[in-house]
Amino acid sequence: MTTVVVAAAIIAMILVGVALIHRLNARQQARTAAYHYGDTLPGVGRPHRPKHPHPGAGESPSPGEEGRSPDDER
Numbered sequence: 001m002t003t004v005v006v007a008a009a010i011i012a013m014i015l016v017g018v019a020l021i022h023r024l025n026a027r028q029q030a031r032t033a034a035y036h037y038g039d040t041l042p043g044v045g046r047p048h049r050p051k052h053p054h055p056g057a058g059e060s061p062s063p064g065e066e067g068r069s070p071d072d073e074r
Helices: 002-034
Strands: none
16 A cells, blocks of 8 residues: 555656656746847847858969979969
């Protein structure tokens, strides 16, 4: 008989915890829906980066300059 009472008490406590968590989640979702904290302001945000950056210093030369050296221009 004691085992049945303990099992019922454990199940009841689990149900109370589930109900409490459900109510807290619903309250938090209502707050999030009311206050749009995550929305960015127009014109404010991360700068856009080019998808393909231009070749810079230290990269391979363009196809027409493969065999040239700085002395060839004189």
